[in-house]
Amino acid sequence: MNFDSRKYVFIIIFVLVGILYASKLFYMQVIDDSWKIRAQQIAEKRREITPPRAVVFDRTGKKIVANKTYYNLMMVEKNIKNLDTVAFAKLIGWSREEVRQRFFEIRKGEGRYYNRHTGKTTSNYQKIRPYPFIKELTAEEMVKIAARLEDFQGFYKEVTSMRNYPFGNGANILGYLSEVNQQEIDNDKFYKPGGHIGRSGIERFYEKEFRGVKGIKYIVTSALNNTVGSWENGKYDTTAVQAPPIKLGIDIELQAYGEKLLENKRGCIVAIEPSTGEILALVSSPNYDPNLLVGNRKIRENYPKLLANPDKPLFPRPLASAYMPGSTFKLLQSLIGLQEGVINNESGFPCNKSVVGCHNHPSAQNVTDAVKMSCNPYFYAVTRRIIQQGKKPSSEEDAEYGLGRWAKYMHSFGLGERLGTDITGLKAGNIPDPKYYDKWYGHHHWKFSTIRSISIGQGEVQLTPLHLANMAAIMANRGWYITPHFVKGFGKKGPREEYTIKHKTMVERRHFVPVVEGMRRVVYEAGGTARRARVEGVVVCGKTGTIENYRGPLKLRNHSAFIAFAPMNNPKIAISVFIENAGGGGGTWAAPIASLMIEQYTYGKVKPSPKEKRILDAVLLKKER
Amino acid sequence: MRKNQNIIGSFDWPLFIGYILLLLMGIGTVYSVAFDPEHPNLFDISEKYGKQIMWLGISLFLGLLVFLIDSDIYRKFSLPIYGFTLSLLIIVLFMPAVNGARAWLGIGSMGIQPAEFAKIGTAILLARYLSTANIKQQSRKTVLIANAIILVPMILILLQPDAGTFVVFTSFLFVLYREGVSYDPIIIPILNAIPIKGIHFKKTWIGTHFIPILFVVIFLSVTTLLLSNSTINIETLGIEIAGYWGVFFFLAIISVAGYFFMRMIFSRRDRKRAAIIAIIGFVLSVMLTSVVDLGFQKLAGHQKERIELVLGLRQDPNGDDYNRNRAMAAVGSGGLLGKGYRNATVSSVQTNHVPESETDFIFCPFAEEWGFAGSLILVFLYLFMILRIVVIAERQKSSFNRIYAYSVAMILFYHFAINIGMNIEFAPVIGIPLPFFSYGGSSMMSFSMMMFILLKLDSQRKDVLN
Known part of the structure; x- marks a missing residue:
């Protein structure tokens, strides 16, 4: 018996699959834009750089509000390998229980956001994202930790800037800063979760004059959220500009x-x-x-x-x-x-x-x-x-x-x-x-x-x-x-x-x-x-x-x-x-x-x-x- | 001297050139994906591209050896070769597991994967067995032995476990079909065991065309599940098709396309049959798919969930569907002309958004960098290679050569269809390399040897009498 005609079955299958694949590729690559958006979500990140807030001088030229460098101890859970909890707790001066508690807190609470459409608060905590394990460590505190930080994979330090008042006077004039709330984030694109806003005093009144201009950096990030390089050689990047110093009439x-x-x-x-x-x-x-x-x-x-002080x-x-x-x-x-x-x-x-x-x-x-x-x-x-x-x-x-x-x-x-x-x-x-x-x-x-x-x-x-x-x-x-x-x-x-x-x-x-x-x-x-x-x-x-x-x-x-x-x-x-x-x-x-x-x-x-x-x-x- | 001239004269240059083109494109892509600015030299042996070039050299050397050896050796020593590859598959089971599978023989990066070479052994023995003079395609013995030759390495590979290569071995079933091996000897006794008066089967259509029917049923079932659970949305035409109508639409297109294709290849006399076949095929597949669809809707929740997960209907971009989602984003973001060589942002090794982007998912960086234009060229190139091998197969006087050639075509086709299909939601994510393209010594050497054996057999086709 001769089965030569069966070769057509093969040819039909091969050609059909070829056409099918080419069409799907055409649809995905040329017609459908959703994958391009998804790719952007995955690889290109807009990293906003908030400049330090404006410094403040008094009428005689003395700096009364300055910025001081602080450090956040960051963690990326996916990068943490074989964490020696005892040694780590000892390093940061916490108890083991506190470390465990903090991990729990981060997984539950960080990355929490309010969904306007569903009216629910959900957490989009992701193991591959960095979260602050301890916020706002002073330089002295960080020096102690940084010395042995290399031993703990998945942890690293990040620099932030916070207020410092050399004189310690005029609290009710200057006011204080605190983290933005969801409403402020929704109302003004300038603010991102974890950012700061003037909460009272002139810091609040002159918020726009204090905050400066944000810099935007487009970067290509890796799956572990590490920066790999700048996007298009930084063609679209802008630099952060600190607001000019503010001079007060205060002596x-x-x-x-x-x-x-x-x-x-x-x-x-x-x-x-x-x-x-x-x-x-x-x-x-x-x-x-x-x-x-x-x-x-x-x-x-x-x-x-x-707040509880009876003298207010x-x-x-x-x-x-x-x-x-x-x-x-x-x-x-x-x-x-x-x-x-x-x-x-x-x-x-x-x-x-x-x-x-x-x-x-x-x-x-x-x-x-x-x-x-x-x-x-x-x-x-x-x-x-x-x-x-x-x-x-x-x-x-x-x-x-x-x-x-x-x-x-x-x-x-x-x-x-x-x-x-x-x-x-x-x-x-x-x-x-x-x-x-x-x-x-x-x-x-x-x-x-x-x-x-x-x-x-x-x-x-x-x-x-x-x-x-x-x-x-x-x-x-x-x-x-x-x-x-x-x-x-x-x-x-x-x-x-x-x-x-x-x-x-x-x-x-x-x-x-x-x-x-x-x-x-x-x-x-x-x-x-x-x-x-x-x-x-x-x-x-x-x-x-x-x-x-x-x-x-x-x-x-x-x-x-x-x-x-x-x-x-x-x-x-x-x-x-x-x-x-x-x-x-x-x-x-x-x-x-x-x-x-x-x-x-x-x-x-x-x-x-x-x-x-x-x-x-x-x-x-x-x-x- | 006469023999030598004969070899060069009857050497199939188009296939060889296709092979070389794919190799070069592959190395280019590996260089782009794995590029390390500290070791920019293409031939740097400490980098993946340097190693890939080393493997290429070894492969070409093996090819030369193949050409120096008389092609008759494969026929003569088919059983020892098969036995050797089987023994490697057994030895590898006693090796330490790498990434949960005992697939590697040797140390570290210099190891080989015996499963890759088992394909060659199986193809040779299968060709040898089915080309035996006076073989009866209708006998139970033939069906059982032929299937056993395929099944033994499959079982050993499943023990590793290596699901990808296991699936690839089913490609040999199509070779059985091409050679006319009928499943009637197995199916008829089962059918006749059902006591219906006056009906006694001698020959069934299902048994004769068992393999293609089986695959068409599987294919249509999977397609039904995929399409009836998603919405086809063609924005540019403003068409939106949801639910089972998607399947219906798909079948209609396939039937019409099939009709015109059959008209093209059928002789003038048979053209009327094309319409009948298309209509019967359409009606049958509508029946089949609606049964599958209804059955699926009736399934219990957890069973449904499992199937949906395997088929990728449940999308969890950061969980189980991570790889595919990233891969599709990489391919889809390529656009018409791509992002340019070495400009992949999603799938380069540095960003690592697509795991295994230099091995199993190497199509991602290629499609991202060269866009639809590059993807189309690649699909055409593979299609050309596969069809060229079919042409080569059909011109052989020796059935051994033909069966071997069909094996190569089917293996290549499987690898091509599954590997690229993973990236475009047409195939489940199972790790098999893209032939000649993916980084890795074993796959490059085994595919090259497979190719050179074919070229050698083809170049000596005129010397062979049977």
């Missing part, structure tokens, strides 16, 4: 001195350069060393402690704590009274203690002396004239008109609104206007006698220490201010435009003259309330405030407040000091602290004196009553 020495003065006290100091609005110091006490909140490990360790060191009091301003407010009442024409420089009012309590002093015969003696009945009378100007038929309508005008004046001083300073967490405080009282008492159901406590800065008036300092700056400038701000320049560029604009108050310059003279007398004349505020060689103008405060029926110790500027002519510094529950009056604690700050700023140092020792030794923290 770090002054800041540090202020923090030292307020040790063991609850309170704040805000100092501003009146001519520029630059904040020279912003002290919140108690506070903390910003180095405590650098990196995940430290944040996890220290943040809960700081994380709370930026100068910005976010609104207090009644007390007698410091009398400056504004006299200015508004003069501008409104309801009083003049020579107006005198008797010190009638039946209206409102006062201390013992002769009746003031003019505005200047009234300021010096801080006469309560005098300013009660002035404010009454401002509120009840007699221009409307009924006293209620009249009060509505008067208070409306009064509130407008106050707003022109930046009070009762957020000041627009370049930091987050600002409070507006409160300047009551007619609407405010309408809500409380009903429309036309209130008049001056109802709301009279505002005349001496008590009652519903609430200001932050930043407002107070700005008020001092307005006094120094005799009628205008630039919004207080921290950043005076980015590299070669100046501050943001909004921080170069002069805001004029509604009070003319001439009316400031008698009031400022009153402020001088507060410090330098017999009968003034703040003779402790004197500084050698500089004329200080100031105003005390003593704030009575109650918790329910319980009378607590007075708050001590003082605002000042110096020198009287061509002022260099305007300052507000507010000490909570200090006891005594504004002249007792706040005024000497302000004077020490002015001395420090003027001379760059403070001569040791009994005054300084008294402040440094004082412990006012635990006493509220």
Whole structure:
């Protein structure tokens, strides 16, 4: 039998398979693009390089925020071979159990991501990917480990950069960084899991100015995620650019001195350069060393402690704590009274203690002396004239008109609104206007006698220490201010435009003259309330405030407040000091602290004196009553 | 002198040139894949390309030896040669295991794989047995002995275990088919054992065409499972075919293509039969595939899962399907003209995304670097080689030569189809080398010897009388 024709079976099979294979190859290689995308996923990696964040200098050119090199101990599980757990645990100074636990943690938790479509959190942990075994080791810690790291396959070190604060001051100004959350990653492509973002302070406010420009490197990676080479010889690569250094108006020495003065006290100091609005110091006490909140490990360790501290060191009091301003407010009442024409420089009012309590002093015969003696009945009378100007038929309508005008004046001083300073967490405080009282008492159901406590800065008036300092700056400038701000320049560029604009108050310059003279007398004349505020060689103008405060029926110790500027002519510094529950009056604690700050700023140092020792030794923290 | 002239004159240059071309392309690809910048010399013996060239030299030397020896020796000593290769297969089972298989004889990189050479021994003995004068293709003895010659080395190879080469040995079954060995002597007694009155089989269509039918059934079943569980999506034409309709579509195309092909090769008289065969084939295969499809849907969950995993229907790009997924990405990313020589990003040894990219998965870097253009040339070259061997086989006067040639064609075809098929989801991932291409001494030497024996037999075809 002849089976020659069977050769066709073979030929048909061969040719069919050939055609089939060629078609499939054509489909895969030429038509279908999905394999090209898959290949890109596999081999080409976009590696983003985050530059170190911008460094920060103070006004004198001292570096106050720097970057420091840290190391992550990385692991790739697939590369780990015959791990001697005992030796490894010994090397990194952990227990075996901790090492085991950490492996478990990484496998469970790392690479976890939130799937927007399914709404589930899943882990895409992969044995071939690198994960940090220990994050943020210091150079000293790494040196010990690195010496023997070669013995442990699958582990290697990776360099990262983190913040470092050489001075350890100004934590509430500078803020801290922490890892980005999923929402931030979703909203801004800049951030990748494990990246950092400014969480508070100027780091948060100027996040975009701090973070710089990311570099992108396209690389070809191996199956074990090691870099094999650059993609297309780096044709598409871009370099990472660090943001230009940021210069602050802060004088770090002054800041540090202020923090030292307020040790063991609850309170704040805000100092501003009146001519520029630059904040020279912003002290919140108690506070903390910003180095405590650098990196995940430290944040996890220290943040809960700081949060649990009853004195709230994380709370930026100068910005976010609104207090009644007390007698410091009398400056504004006299200015508004003069501008409104309801009083003049020579107006005198008797010190009638039946209206409102006062201390013992002769009746003031003019505005200047009234300021010096801080006469309560005098300013009660002035404010009454401002509120009840007699221009409307009924006293209620009249009060509505008067208070409306009064509130407008106050707003022109930046009070009762957020000041627009370049930091987050600002409070507006409160300047009551007619609407405010309408809500409380009903429309036309209130008049001056109802709301009279505002005349001496008590009652519903609430200001932050930043407002107070700005008020001092307005006094120094005799009628205008630039919004207080921290950043005076980015590299070669100046501050943001909004921080170069002069805001004029509604009070003319001439009316400031008698009031400022009153402020001088507060410090330098017999009968003034703040003779402790004197500084050698500089004329200080100031105003005390003593704030009575109650918790329910319980009378607590007075708050001590003082605002000042110096020198009287061509002022260099305007300052507000507010000490909570200090006891005594504004002249007792706040005024000497302000004077020490002015001395420090003027001379760059403070001569040791009994005054300084008294402040440094004082412990006012635990006493509220 | 007369004999020498005869050899050169009847030497099959096209096959030889194809062989040399594939070798050169193979070495080029190994050089690209395994390139080490610290040892850029192509002939550096410490690198894989240097070694591959060394193997090439040894192979050509072996080829020369083959040419110096009279071709009659293979026929005469077929049993000792077969026995020798079998003994190597037995010895290797006592060797230490490398990567879980006892496949290597010798030390380290200089070892050989006896399974590669067993193919030659089996091909020679099979040719010798089936070319025996007066052999009865219809006898039970013939079927059993022929199958035994194939089965013994297969079992030994399975013991190593080496699934890839085991599968390749089934290629010899097609050689039996070509020689007319019928499975009727085995099938008829089984059929007649079923007592149906008045029916007594003497000759069955199934027994006669047992091997191709078996493979067509397997092929169609696998295709059914693959196609009915996936969606064919041709975006450019906006066509999307899902489920069993994919199988139907596929069968229709095959039938129409088969019809035109049969028209081409059939004589004018038989052309009507082409249409009938195509239609009957289509109807039968639709019946078969729908039964397979229904059966598969009825399977229990875990059984289904197992089959799906083996067929690669369940994709787990980072798990069990890792190799194939990477390989397909490498091939698919090649595009029309490829990424350029030595520019493979997925499948180079440095990146190592495709394991074994210089041996079993060497098609990946080639296809990635040369794109569809290169892939097509390679497919054509292999197809040309295989068809050329069929042409050579058919011109032999000696049935020994013909059977041997068919064995070579089928082995080559199996290696080609499975190796490239692994990369394009047409074959399961089993490790067998791409002939003349993959890095490795054993496969290069065995394929070269196989080729040179064929060339030698062919060049002396006029001297042989039987």
